[in-house]
Amino acid sequence: MNDIRLTKLWGVMIFSANFTENLKDRFLFGVYAGEDNLKQSRVTFHLDMSSKQVGLQIQKNLYSSLQDFMFSLARACKVDTNGMDTPLHFDTPVYGNNDTNFTEFIAPGVLLSLLFFFPLCSAGVSMITEKKSGAMERTMVTGVTHLDLMISHFLTQIVLLICQAAFSFAIMISVFKIQVHGSIVLALALGMEIGISGISFGMTKFIKLAKNQFEL
Numbered sequence: 001m002n003d004i005r006l007t008k009l010w011g012v013m014i015f016s017a018n019f020t021e022n023l024k025d026r027f028l029f030g031v032y033a034g035e036d037n038l039k040q041s042r043v044t045f046h047l048d049m050s051s052k053q054v055g056l057q058i059q060k061n062l063y064s065s066l067q068d069f070m071f072s073l074a075r076a077c078k079v080d081t082n083g084m085d086t087p088l089h090f091d092t093p094v095y096g097n098n099d100t101n102f103t104e105f106i107a108p109g110v111l112l113s114l115l116f117f118f119p120l121c122s123a124g125v126s127m128i129t130e131k132k133s134g135a136m137e138r139t140m141v142t143g144v145t146h147l148d149l150m151i152s153h154f155l156t157q158i159v160l161l162i163c164q165a166a167f168s169f170a171i172m173i174s175v176f177k178i179q180v181h182g183s184i185v186l187a188l189a190l191g192m193e194i195g196i197s198g199i200s201f202g203m204t205k206f207i208k209l210a211k212n213q214f215e216l
Helices: 019-032 035-040 052-076 102-133 135-141 146-174 184-214
Strands: 011-015 043-047
Touching (some): 043 052, 135 146
């Protein structure tokens, strides 16, 4: 238990005394098994549920492993396995699959978050840096308007966003082996839309802050 509190383990299994004998009696007597046999034939789990997704995945794997073991034991004893199956049947999922791992689960959210926050910070910081260095005032002297500056920054960030999105998808597919089910073009388009919204939010938010600080 201390190892779980120290985050060294995700969980522990506790077998009661005489577990094997009580489990055998439980299967032999069925509904007529005593209460002590039922309690002593249980396996108790203590899990770290601080990460809900990891905890649920562990529970799912434990249930699946137990069911596979029971089926293999029934086949070895030449017992019909249909009566041992649960009445719940999960067919092919509409989206995703039944064996999605944790990396595949969080990959889309992490990727889209990066494509949103990096352009957001890049767009705002570049404009503030240009203002603090005096480059913006020198540019305005040449007759460039605020609209021209906004368009130039926006187009520059779009070019960076295209490179970032392309590299991000390439690393996700080639390095982390995350599959893109469907059109890769539509996936890139979605990432670009998220990035453009980040650029727009970053420019408007940081310009509003800079207006009070630098009298923009």
